[in-house]
Amino acid sequence: MLTSKKVIKAINEQIGYEFSASMQYYAIAAHFAAEALPQLSAHFFQQAEEEKEHALRFIKYVVDAGGCVVIPAIDAPQSKFKNPEQAVKLSFDQEVKVTHQINALVELARSENDYITINVLQWFLTEQLEEVSSMDNLLKIVQRAGDNLLQADEYLARVGVRTMAAPKGE
Ligand SMILES: [Fe+2]
Numbered sequence: 001m002l003t004s005k006k007v008i009k010a011i012n013e014q015i016g017y018e019f020s021a022s023m024q025y026y027a028i029a030a031h032f033a034a035e036a037l038p039q040l041s042a043h044f045f046q047q048a049e050e051e052k053e054h055a056l057r058f059i060k061y062v063v064d065a066g067g068c069v070v071i072p073a074i075d076a077p078q079s080k081f082k083n084p085e086q087a088v089k090l091s092f093d094q095e096v097k098v099t100h101q102i103n104a105l106v107e108l109a110r111s112e113n114d115y116i117t118i119n120v121l122q123w124f125l126t127e128q129l130e131e132v133s134s135m136d137n138l139l140k141i142v143q144r145a146g147d148n149l150l151q152a153d154e155y156l157a158r159v160g161v162r163t164m165a166a167p168k169g170e
């Protein structure tokens with residue numbers, strides 16, 4: 001096996017966190033669909049798919065590294081929200097939490113001199129920067145729209161969720 005049992009165990013836990021994030025985003029997407037906010041809903045359905053892809057990426061890594069994939073039980077996601085802002089804030093907090101989880105995985109891999117795992121985790125760190133930043137952006141859009149969420153939905157249709165254009169050469 002290319003990595004330690006300790007690292008594989010921690011990655012299996014992370015697979016659970018990624019599936020859990022995916023379930024949470026499906027619940028939020030369904031909530032926005034029910035509220036007749038199609039762009040917000042579509043955005044969260046897409047995020048849910050991305051979290052599933054993250055879980056699959058980790059599953060593939062465990063298989064490639066010769067470990068045993070053990071998918072943990074997933075808690076039910078939150079399905080009811082006081083208002084849309086609360087759902088987006090929950091998503092932002094979730095992305096920050098996942099970033100800390102990935103950081104902890106890097107720390108563990110470092111302590112084991114496990115450079116292959118560190119290399120795989122680099123992709124996830126870059127992804128977290130993008131996801132925290134875009135969720136922060138979405139939170140600001142929803143907050144600015146206030147009670148007029150149709151405006152937020154309309155804005156998403158026109159502009160989408162992005163912070164700024166990448167500088168030339170990036
Ligand atoms: Fe993720």
Ligand SMILES: [Fe+2]
Nearest residue numbers: 051095098131
């Ligand atoms: Fe994410």
